Amino acid sequence: MGELRSIAAPFVASGPSGVAVRTRLKQLTPGDEKALRLVGGHLGSLASKDLKARCRDGLEHSGQAWAVRKRELTPASSSRWAGSITKATHDQWALARRCQLAHIQNLEAGIRTIEDRLSLPVGQKGTKKAPGGYRSRREWHAKARRLRVLQDRLTAARADREAGIVHVVRGGKRLARTRHHLETAQLTESAWRGRWEAERWYCQADGESGKRYGNETIRISPDSEVSIKLPAPLAHLANAPHGRYILACRVAFAHRGTEWADRVEANRAIAYRIHLDTGRDRWYVTASWQTPPTPALPLEAALAHGVIGVDMNADHLAAWRLDLHGNPTGSPRRFLYDLTGPAQHRDAQVRHALTRLLHWAQTCGVKAIAVEDLDFTAEKTREKHGRRTRFRQLISGMPTGKFRARLASMADATGIAVIAVDPAYTSRWGAQHWQKPLTSTTRTTTRHEAAAVAIGRRAQGHPIRRRTAPPPHDRSDRAGHRTAQAGSGVPRREGPRPRIPGPRTRSVLPGCGVNAGDQNAQHRPGRSTEHGFWRQDPLPLGP
Structure with missing residues (x-):
C-alpha cells in the first residue's frame, strides 16, 4: 500500500x-x-x-x-x-x-x-x-x-x-x-x-x-x-x-x-x-x-449540537446526522435533483435540494453542515480518465462551485455554519468502516450514505475508523483485543476506564468494585504481588 x-x-x-x-x-x-x-x-x-x-x-x-x-x-x-x-x-x-x-x-x-x-x-x-x-x-x-x-x-x-x-x-x-x-x-x-x-x-x-x-x-x-x-x-x-x-x-x-x-x-x-x-x-x-462579512463561528461552537454530514453525488445529496460523539443517529436522508437540461433548470434543482437539506437541519436543531471541499478542476482533463467517457461527463456535470456558493449563501441566511473537510478517502473509508455496520434487515446503507458519516466524523475531529466492540468475556483470549485501540504514545492507555460512582444495577451494593482498577488487588501476572520472595513447597513422596 x-x-x-x-x-x-x-x-x-x-x-x-x-x-x-x-x-x-x-x-x-x-x-x-x-x-x-x-x-x-x-x-x-x-x-x-x-x-x-x-x-x-x-x-x-x-x-x-x-x-x-x-x-x-x-x-x-x-x-x-x-x-x-x-x-x-x-x-x-x-x-x-x-x-x-x-x-x-x-x-x-x-x-x-x-x-x-x-x-x-x-x-x-x-x-x-x-x-x-x-x-x-x-x-x-x-x-x-x-x-x-x-x-x-x-x-x-x-x-x-x-x-x-x-x-x-x-x-x-x-x-x-x-x-x-x-x-x-x-x-x-x-x-x-x-x-x-x-x-x-x-x-x-x-x-x-x-x-x-x-x-x-x-x-x-x-x-x-x-x-x-x-x-x-x-x-x-x-x-x-x-x-x-x-x-x-x-x-x-x-x-x-x-x-x-x-x-x-x-x-x-x-x-x-x-x-x-x-x-x-x-x-x-x-x-x-x-454585505459586511459575517464573523465565522469557532469550530467548537458550530459543532456543539452535532453535525450533518453531506456527500454530493451526480443525482442526489446523501446526508446523515451525527451526535456529539460522532455516532450516526436516526435514519439517513436523500435529497434528489436532476442536473440535465439548461443551466437555469440545474440551478433551480440545486437550490431546491439545498432548501430541503437546510429545513431538515433546522428541524434537527443542528447548527453545522459538513461538506467536502471539492474541486474537480484538475480532474476534468480528457486524458485523465481515458476511455471512461461517462465518468468524465459525470465529473464535468457536477456543479461543485455552484453548490458551494449556494450552500454558503443559503446557510448564512438560516444561521447554519458550513464546515469544509478534506475529501481524501472519505468514500473509500466510509464504505470500509461504516457501510456494513449500519446495514440492517430493514435498511440498506449505500456507499454514499456511509461517506456522509465519514465526512461528518472528519469535521468533528474524530477518526473515520470506528471502534469495534470488545470480545466476549469467556473468550477474551481466543477473540483477541479490539482492532482499534489507542496508540502506543497515548498516556494511560493501559489503565482502567474512569469509574462512575455508585451502583450501576440494583443488585450491586454501594462500594462494590472500587478495586476494579487496582491491578495488584486482582493478582494479575507481572504485577508487584509476584515480586516478593517465592518458594516452592516440596512435592509429596507418596499417596
Whole structure:
C-alpha cells in the first residue's frame, strides 16, 4: 500500500459577501420596451468598443489608460455610464485571463498524462493511482498524434498569455458558434439574431452610497417606481425632468425585499441590471449589494449540537446526522435533483435540494453542515480518465462551485455554519468502516450514505475508523483485543476506564468494585504481588 497523503484540517467556510435578488418588469408599454432596447443597444456598442480598446492595450494597461477610455465614453453616454462600462470591461478582461491560465494548466496536465502512458509498454495494466499503457498500437499512434496537437495548442496559449492577448466574445462563444448550426439548435436566423443582440446589450449601473436611493443611473424608489438616466444621444426620449425615463410598471422584490427597502431608505449603494430573457420574452431587473462579512463561528461552537454530514453525488445529496460523539443517529436522508437540461433548470434543482437539506437541519436543531471541499478542476482533463467517457461527463456535470456558493449563501441566511473537510478517502473509508455496520434487515446503507458519516466524523475531529466492540468475556483470549485501540504514545492507555460512582444495577451494593482498577488487588501476572520472595513447597513422596 502506498503512502497516504496528509489530511487537511476542517474549517468553517466564510459566508457570502453580497446579495443579488431579481424580479420581473411586468406591464411594460411598447414605448417602455422601445426605450429599453435603444438604451441597451447604444450602451452595448460602447461596451464592445471599450472592450476592444482594453484588449488592444494588453499588459501595458494602466490607470491613466483607464481614465482616457472613460473620458472618451462620457460624451456618448454620461460620466456614471462610462464608469460602469469601463469597470465591467476590466472585470471581463481579468476573467478571461484567469480562464486562460486554467486552460494552460489543463493542457499541461493532459500532456503529462499522455507522455507518461506513451512511455509505458503497450498493454501494460495500470493501478488505481496511475494509468497503464495504451491498449493497442493503434491507440498509441493516435495518442502520439494528439500529443503534438496539444503541444501546439499549449505553445500558442503560452505565447498569448505572455503577450497579454485574450480571446473574448461579447454575447458568448457558444451562442456565436450556434450561428453555424441553426438547424441543430432549432433556431431561425431572425430568432438567433434577436438572441445575439439581446446578449450584447448593456444596461447595468453600479450603486453609489449617499446618492438618492443608492443609484443615480438606474433608480428604484421606495414606492417601486423605476427610472433610467438616458445617455446623451437618447435624451429626446425622456418623459421626466433631468433626462430621465420612467417606466410604467412597478416592481417588488419578494426575496429580501425588506433588506432592499432598508438600503433604499438609507440611500445606500445598490447596483441594478436590466436584461431581456429572449426565451421567455420577459424583462427582468436584478438588484445587488455588498454585505459586511459575517464573523465565522469557532469550530467548537458550530459543532456543539452535532453535525450533518453531506456527500454530493451526480443525482442526489446523501446526508446523515451525527451526535456529539460522532455516532450516526436516526435514519439517513436523500435529497434528489436532476442536473440535465439548461443551466437555469440545474440551478433551480440545486437550490431546491439545498432548501430541503437546510429545513431538515433546522428541524434537527443542528447548527453545522459538513461538506467536502471539492474541486474537480484538475480532474476534468480528457486524458485523465481515458476511455471512461461517462465518468468524465459525470465529473464535468457536477456543479461543485455552484453548490458551494449556494450552500454558503443559503446557510448564512438560516444561521447554519458550513464546515469544509478534506475529501481524501472519505468514500473509500466510509464504505470500509461504516457501510456494513449500519446495514440492517430493514435498511440498506449505500456507499454514499456511509461517506456522509465519514465526512461528518472528519469535521468533528474524530477518526473515520470506528471502534469495534470488545470480545466476549469467556473468550477474551481466543477473540483477541479490539482492532482499534489507542496508540502506543497515548498516556494511560493501559489503565482502567474512569469509574462512575455508585451502583450501576440494583443488585450491586454501594462500594462494590472500587478495586476494579487496582491491578495488584486482582493478582494479575507481572504485577508487584509476584515480586516478593517465592518458594516452592516440596512435592509429596507418596499417596
